[in-house]
Amino acid sequence: MKITVKELTTIGPTIHSSLAALPFKREETQHKLLMKPILAYQSPSCIKIVGNIHHFLASQEAGEPTVPVYLIQESESTLELLQLIIEYYAPMNLMDKALLTQAALELGVPRSMLAEKIFPQMELAPREKLIDQILFLLKLPGALQTFILDKDLSLKRVLIFQRAGDHLDWVTRFIANLKIGINMTAEIIQNVWEMAKKDDVSFKSKAEEMGLWEMADQEYEDTRIAVMEIREKINKARFPSLSKAGVDLSETLDAAHLPDGVKIKWDPYFERQGVDVAFHAKNDEELDQILTKLAASPFKNIFKHI
Amino acid sequence: MKEPKITRIIVDDKVADQILVQRYKENNPKAEVIQMDITDEQKEAMFRQEATPAKREILLTEKQGHTVKQCPGTDRTYRCCNYHVINQTSNCPIDCTYCILQFYLNNPVTTVYANSDKLLEEVRDKIATQPDRFFRIGTGELSDSLAFDSSSGFSKDIVHYFAGLNNVLLELKTKSNRIENLLELDHQGHTVVSWSVNPQVIIDAEEHKAASLDERLEAMRLVQAVGYKIGFHFDPLLFHDDWKTTYPDLIRQLFEVVDPNNVAWISIGSLRFPPEMKEKVLEKFPKSKIMFSELIRGMDGKMRYPKPLRLEMYRTVYDALRSYGSKDLFIYFCMESEEIWERVMGWSPESNEHLDFLFATSLYKQFPGLMAEEPQRTVYDNGVPLHHEKADLPGF
Numbered sequence: 001m002k003i004t005v006k007e008l009t010t011i012g013p014t015i016h017s018s019l020a021a022l023p024f025k026r027e028e029t030q031h032k033l034l035m036k037p038i039l040a041y042q043s044p045s046c047i048k049i050v051g052n053i054h055h056f057l058a059s060q061e062a063g064e065p066t067v068p069v070y071l072i073q074e075s076e077s078t079l080e081l082l083q084l085i086i087e088y089y090a091p092m093n094l095m096d097k098a099l100l101t102q103a104a105l106e107l108g109v110p111r112s113m114l115a116e117k118i119f120p121q122m123e124l125a126p127r128e129k130l131i132d133q134i135l136f137l138l139k140l141p142g143a144l145q146t147f148i149l150d151k152d153l154s155l156k157r158v159l160i161f162q163r164a165g166d167h168l169d170w171v172t173r174f175i176a177n178l179k180i181g182i183n184m185t186a187e188i189i190q191n192v193w194e195m196a197k198k199d200d201v202s203f204k205s206k207a208e209e210m211g212l213w214e215m216a217d218q219e220y221e222d223t224r225i226a227v228m229e230i231r232e233k234i235n236k237a238r239f240p241s242l243s244k245a246g247v248d249l250s251e252t253l254d255a256a257h258l259p260d261g262v263k264i265k266w267d268p269y270f271e272r273q274g275v276d277v278a279f280h281a282k283n284d285e286e287l288d289q290i291l292t293k294l295a296a297s298p299f300k301n302i303f304k305h306i
Numbered sequence: 307m308k309e310p311k312i313t314r315i316i317v318d319d320k321v322a323d324q325i326l327v328q329r330y331k332e333n334n335p336k337a338e339v340i341q342m343d344i345t346d347e348q349k350e351a352m353f354r355q356e357a358t359p360a361k362r363e364i365l366l367t368e369k370q371g372h373t374v375k376q377c378p379g380t381d382r383t384y385r386c387c388n389y390h391v392i393n394q395t396s397n398c399p400i401d402c403t404y405c406i407l408q409f410y411l412n413n414p415v416t417t418v419y420a421n422s423d424k425l426l427e428e429v430r431d432k433i434a435t436q437p438d439r440f441f442r443i444g445t446g447e448l449s450d451s452l453a454f455d456s457s458s459g460f461s462k463d464i465v466h467y468f469a470g471l472n473n474v475l476l477e478l479k480t481k482s483n484r485i486e487n488l489l490e491l492d493h494q495g496h497t498v499v500s501w502s503v504n505p506q507v508i509i510d511a512e513e514h515k516a517a518s519l520d521e522r523l524e525a526m527r528l529v530q531a532v533g534y535k536i537g538f539h540f541d542p543l544l545f546h547d548d549w550k551t552t553y554p555d556l557i558r559q560l561f562e563v564v565d566p567n568n569v570a571w572i573s574i575g576s577l578r579f580p581p582e583m584k585e586k587v588l589e590k591f592p593k594s595k596i597m598f599s600e601l602i603r604g605m606d607g608k609m610r611y612p613k614p615l616r617l618e619m620y621r622t623v624y625d626a627l628r629s630y631g632s633k634d635l636f637i638y639f640c641m642e643s644e645e646i647w648e649r650v651m652g653w654s655p656e657s658n659e660h661l662d663f664l665f666a667t668s669l670y671k672q673f674p675g676l677m678a679e680e681p682q683r684t685v686y687d688n689g690v691p692l693h694h695e696k697a698d699l700p701g702f
Contacts (some may be wrong), residue, residue, distance in 0.1 A: 241614045
């Protein structure tokens with residue numbers, strides 16, 4: 001590969017459309033980009049801008065007659081050119097990688113070569129399966145794309161959005177209105193998706209049935225309240241036998257008429273046998289009352305439920 | 307059930323003259339045969355291949371080190387029965403959705419240790435070190451015991467060998483109906499042929515290449531007729547619509563064929579798997595719904611049905627076994643807590659060693675002549691594993 005530095009006229013060179021979308025976070029890095037020389041490639045017919053077209057366009061708009069560019073005069077292959085572009089934009093964020101993957105396919109790079117040769121350059125696993133997964137990012141609503149970069153999410157984490165199907169706007173509203181993070185978002189999507197698959201119904205109808213669909217349009221001042229509500233709805237749908245056991249236990253405890261000072265704690269999601277019983281007694285009389293109630297048969301029945 | 311089609315047989319020079327190699331070649335005349343001096347690096351490369359439905363390779367090689375090991379079981383949080391395994395074959399062609407082997411051994415290579423003489427001698431030598439203890443040893447941990455038997459004929463060797471050993475029972479555990487080789491053998495009552503069983507609706511959905519229930523029932527009838535002891539493994543019980551009727555119905559069908567007096571043991575266990583297996587199952591078997599069930603993380607870190615649900619399922623199966631089978635059946639839980647034992651059966655073993663002893667006692671009473679003397683508790687309490695390592699997985 002032969003690269004030279006050249007003053008290029010702002011009239012004439014063609015933009016390389018496949019690469020024009022790079023980098024993703026253009027506005028935030030505009031200053032840096034303008035400081036960075038443009039990357040251009042001498043094709044047989046013309047000079048194409050393959051890196052930092054935005055600097056070129058800004059120079060055009062400012063009426064500058066020429067701009068400095070790194071000009072690639074010879075390149076052995078598209079692969080080599082793409083490798084150089086990856087280095088030019090390094091460090092690339094996840095959306096940049098998606099954009100470059102799309103560009104590579106548009107330039108005719110075979111999928112197997114893309115996976116084996118280009119992905120490792122972008123610190124992605126050399127698996128063809130990843131191509132469609134990373135291209136999925138480009139279909140996401142802009143707000144979710146920004147969310148991914150703001151939270152520095154991994155590709156694996158981001159793929160949870162695939163399971164929301166056509167309801168990514170709903171996911172976006174959920175995140176925006178309830179101010180929840182990726183873990184809670186993933187938990188919601190995963191659970192709705194699984195329950196929908198289990199019952200052979202659509203994602204939306206399952207979310208509605210679980211009482212989650214309408215939550216996306218409610219605003220919560222305290223995210224913790226929202227999270228508690230979400231968890232309650234998910235657990236009710238996911239754990240019917242545990243929910244039933246919990247209800248049965250509560251009814252039995254109500255029937256046992258335990259004094260207020262007695263607290264019963266059962267963790268249904270943990271396998272440990274039994275319940276925690278705690279109480280506070282201020283004198284002998286209260287202590288006797290509590291012990292009598294705890295020794296009575298209605299209370300002893302609690303273990304059959306759990 | 308169809309015998310898995312073997313596309314390639316790779317023979318390690320070190321075992322080229324073994325009888326098992328000759329049988330694999332003779333019984334798979336269309337398979338490509340490659341003989342070579344195989345290095346560890348070459349084996350690792352084979353194990354890294356992706357499994358495909360059309361590709362099944364048999365690697366016939368030499369087992370180095372110990373063969374008889376403890377059943378992998380689980381930690382002491384849940385009860386285990388001190389079972390031992392021989393991993394003569396590793397990898398299984400049956401493709402059950404829930405099987406952990408698919409994820410540890412997700413490659414097209416089935417490893418067969420062809421130096422069977424050495425494997426069997428190791429069994430003999432090891433059990434001879436504890437002559438007063440009665441062992442149970444199985445070959446169905448890292449593969450189905452009989453799925454490849456039409457090719458390997460290994461059952462002929464191992465059943466014959468165990469027939470001459472005093473203090474051990476061999477268990478051939480299967481979901482197949484490949485019992486042809488067993489029917490002519492002089493087993494001397496030292497082999498239990500056991501079946502993993504599930505309702506046909508589960509076989510259809512989750513046990514993709516296994517024998518149908520009818521095929522298994524017919525195989526049970528045949529091996530029972532020639533005097534083999536029978537075992538049943540209701541493991542994993544799988545939650546599904548109508549499970550409350552399908553499982554009792556399955557049990558009724560089993561005991562219409564099998565005499566409870568011939569049943570050596572019955573295990574019950576429910577679906578359990580490491581959490582990381584879930585996504586792999588969803589990817590590999592997108593139509594399967596078993597991962598969408600009500601599952602929590604158990605005390606050993608594995609995903610399981612929650613206790614109230616497990617209790618309900620176990621009670622249903624246990625009651626049906628007592629009802630259709632017999633009150634004397636030896637029923638045990640595989641990897642379950644003392645609490646579950648107590649709440650379903652009304653008692654629980656005091657320890658893993660105690661459970662091992664109870665197995666021996668039950669066999670002693672049920673099958674006169676199997677053991678020379680009544681088992682002694684202290685022998686089992688002081689027993690040591692035949693090998694300290696738990697069963698391993700090739701390539702890992």
